[in-house]
Amino acid sequence: MEKNTRKLPCGRSTLAKLAVPVALVRPSSLGELIHAAVRRAIEQAVDDELEAALGAPWYERGGERRGYRNGSRDRTLTGPTGPVKLTMPRGTLFEPGAVDASREWKSELVPRYQRRMSEVNEAVLATYLAGGNTRQLKGALRPLLKNAPLSRSSVSRLVGSIKSDLETWRKESLSGLNVVYLYLDAIALRIRSAGKVCSLPVLAAVGVLANGEKRLLSLEACSSESTEAWKGFLEQMVARGLKIPLLCIVDGGAGLVSAVGSVFRTSKLQRCAVHKLRNLERKAPKHALEEIKADYHRIVYAKSEEKAREAYAAFEKKWARPCPGVVASLREGGGELLTFFSFPKTQWKALRTTNVIERLNEEFRRRVKTQCSFPDEMAATALLFALVASGRIKLRRLDGWRAIADVVSLNHRPQLKPAQTKVAA
Numbered sequence: 001m002e003k004n005t006r007k008l009p010c011g012r013s014t015l016a017k018l019a020v021p022v023a024l025v026r027p028s029s030l031g032e033l034i035h036a037a038v039r040r041a042i043e044q045a046v047d048d049e050l051e052a053a054l055g056a057p058w059y060e061r062g063g064e065r066r067g068y069r070n071g072s073r074d075r076t077l078t079g080p081t082g083p084v085k086l087t088m089p090r091g092t093l094f095e096p097g098a099v100d101a102s103r104e105w106k107s108e109l110v111p112r113y114q115r116r117m118s119e120v121n122e123a124v125l126a127t128y129l130a131g132g133n134t135r136q137l138k139g140a141l142r143p144l145l146k147n148a149p150l151s152r153s154s155v156s157r158l159v160g161s162i163k164s165d166l167e168t169w170r171k172e173s174l175s176g177l178n179v180v181y182l183y184l185d186a187i188a189l190r191i192r193s194a195g196k197v198c199s200l201p202v203l204a205a206v207g208v209l210a211n212g213e214k215r216l217l218s219l220e221a222c223s224s225e226s227t228e229a230w231k232g233f234l235e236q237m238v239a240r241g242l243k244i245p246l247l248c249i250v251d252g253g254a255g256l257v258s259a260v261g262s263v264f265r266t267s268k269l270q271r272c273a274v275h276k277l278r279n280l281e282r283k284a285p286k287h288a289l290e291e292i293k294a295d296y297h298r299i300v301y302a303k304s305e306e307k308a309r310e311a312y313a314a315f316e317k318k319w320a321r322p323c324p325g326v327v328a329s330l331r332e333g334g335g336e337l338l339t340f341f342s343f344p345k346t347q348w349k350a351l352r353t354t355n356v357i358e359r360l361n362e363e364f365r366r367r368v369k370t371q372c373s374f375p376d377e378m379a380a381t382a383l384l385f386a387l388v389a390s391g392r393i394k395l396r397r398l399d400g401w402r403a404i405a406d407v408v409s410l411n412h413r414p415q416l417k418p419a420q421t422k423v424a425a
Helices: 030-054 118-129 134-145 152-170 227-239 254-263 273-283 286-300 305-319 324-337 345-351 355-368 377-389 401-410
Strands: 067-079 082-094 102-104 179-193 196-209 214-221 247-250 268-271
Touching: 030 067, 030 082, 152 377, 179 214, 179 355, 179 377, 179 401, 196 227, 196 355, 196 377, 214 227, 214 377, 227 254, 247 254, 254 268, 268 273, 268 324, 273 286, 273 324, 286 305, 286 324, 305 324, 345 401, 355 377
Parallel strands: 179 247, 247 268
Antiparallel strands: 067 082, 082 102, 179 196, 196 214
16 A cells, blocks of 8 residues: 655755654644643753852852752643643752751642642633633633533632632721712622521622722621611721722612711712602602603702702692602701702712612622622622632722812811721721
8 A cells, every 4th residue: 555655855954854654743833832831831941940049050169059959740730821741840949947857849830739720710710700610611712621520619719819809808897998989778688597598688889089989898797777887887998098088879768868977977979860860750759750750850960059949849839739758758867969950060960869789789780690699698799709810800090080089178177087986886
């Protein structure tokens, strides 16, 4: 049988002069070349790291040597090109004056027991934060992980690192932040508590700094949105150094309003215009709903506070008899619906509602809808924290933020201490 060979022109190389089977001269794939280059780069970097630690290259016997090489070991490290089989050098370092005069050298580039590069761990966490479970993670990352294992415990360990970051974040001091505006709201999540899955609110606070930057300040799962729950939440931030904000924007829940008045006695209060409209709609008859909404919009979208108060009085006069429940609900909000008019006009849109934190909650809901429930409160708050900390949810500057400096200067006064109340555990 005739062999499948290819005759190459003479004068190029020794290989070119021979008749070689086609399968033997076929080049490696681009992926294989990259994979081999990654292996060489890692091994060379670790070898250079060991040489620096020893203070001498191969075979040098100078007086500055701080240790010696001690063979090698095989390791497998999963990276962006898949599992990489490495030959890692070993070394022994001298310890002058120690009881045991030597110790084993440990690489900082490739720490002991590390199985995946940080880029792979970041990809796993990103897929998890996007809503993937363990099965979906394996499918989405199969081209990256190839035959490397990704068990449920591996994902749990990575998520555990988020919980560690959450604990550190919860203890961070807030004393260095100049919080001018404070948005407060809660999101209800299904969380397993005391052996039963139930709906629990996670209280959230977003502060607006003097430069317009928005900052997630705190998250806490509670059993309810009662006054005591909100007071404990606010007091925790005060204990971390939070100064009294100039303005608090809230949805209007009785427990939250009461807690803000108790803890931040000197803060102004803005009731969310959208939440109040929902309250009015609940009281309004269906045939008059559109007209009531139009009249309400004349109040909150007025061109000035004076025009807003005129529209407020007209609303009361028009609807007092036909819809007393609607008017009673409007009066419940009182002047706290119009607080935003005393701030720069460029900020009215951002201050009249809790949309800043509602937008955050929307992103939270989009992520957690793929998850039936959370195993505990820590898992729930850790996920919400990670979505912001990882940058998957981005908080842009407040609309009209350049005018905040004028607001701060006009309202400058000695910082009063918040109400002295016992800090909740």
